Amino acid sequence: MRYADFTSLDLLLLLQGLGVSAALFAATTVIGTAIGLAWALLRYYRTPLLAPGVAVLAELLKNSPVLVQLFLVFFGLPVLLETDLSPEQAALITLSANTAAFIYVIAVSAIESVGRDQLETARVFGLNRWQTLRRVVAPQAAAFGLGPLAGLLVNQLQVTSLISVIGVIDLTKAGAILNQRTLKPFIVWTVIGLLYYLMARLIARTCARAESRLRGHSQWKGL
């Protein structure tokens, strides 16, 4: 006999899934941003071999389905290296690398958005390359990059839903479990969709607020 009604425990499952999705999103965003910025630095300093290598890697990660990357890491890597990988670890590795590729692209174009004349001015003032990056390029590039970053983060949140396919109990998997038990697809998937929608909204709003703060210095304040 199957118990097909919704119970209060389902709420717990939903919350757990929500927590896993949010935590994985946060972790991969932090790790991916760090790696992506490091890649952009390799390009900024024109590191031989590494800089073009990173460009190719980012292009490959951007132009292949995340699902295939996930399968490659989860099913392929353990066979190749003869190790064990939990679904959570595989998800963390894949999504961090994927986020890093997109952050890299955003960071490169943000750095390039700062005019060459400013770099030359900074050089004339005797700033070295790191100081120029830290004091001149980074603040402006951050303001420039936040718009695309907001779009990216909303997208990356949606990408986390794919980890349900390799067995991580995230929000989507929680939905699949509830769907299978209650056989009420409309209610279940509407609720899951709504939760994702609300999270996406929250991310977009946070980014918009951060952007207006970073751009504050250049705004007209009145006389």
Add this chain to the structure above:
Amino acid sequence: MSLTFDPTTLAPYLGFLAAGARLTALACALALAGGLALGIVVALMRTAASPLARRAAGIYVDVFRNVPFIVQLFFLFYGLPEIGIMLSAFATGVLALSLAGGAFSSDVIRAGILAVEPGVLEAAQVSGLPRLAIVRRIVLPIALRSSVRPLGSVFVNLVLTSSILSAITLNELTGSAKIVASDTFQPFEVYALLLLLYAMLTWLVSLSAGVLHRRLNRSHR
């Protein structure tokens, strides 16, 4: 056996993978047509004078852009039979891809419509053309021509997204690769090959979108 990388053993499975690739291509082509048709209608609604049409189209785009594709797919795959609509996995997949593609392409087309110079529209209105003719003969040709390249990147995303159709038992390229991987016990080789295949496929798509864009906009530089 550690660190063996031997892609030659995959040779007998290439035909099987090609069949999967054909299914992916078919699904993407159908979804491109469906998504483009939907995107044009929605973009026209979003730039319409009626606030109701603008609002309805806005909600559609907002929902389909902010909910993960796999959730939309499961909603349709499990939900449609519930209300008596029996579709095959392939049809459901194409429908879901078209709905998501429509939301994304409407954004691009809307930007193209807004970029049409007001003077052109005024000239058309002054000449006494009916509204439908203005849309069909003047606004859409200009808007679509200028949005070929961005539509190309929407299509690239569509191709990448189509891999998710393997989650509803459809054996397109990714689905067939899963079968090959479990057949050969060489998941790394299979998925590495698949990654390269998709990268090449999307590279070709964006390359041809660029060529088409240049050709269509040749006389307007």
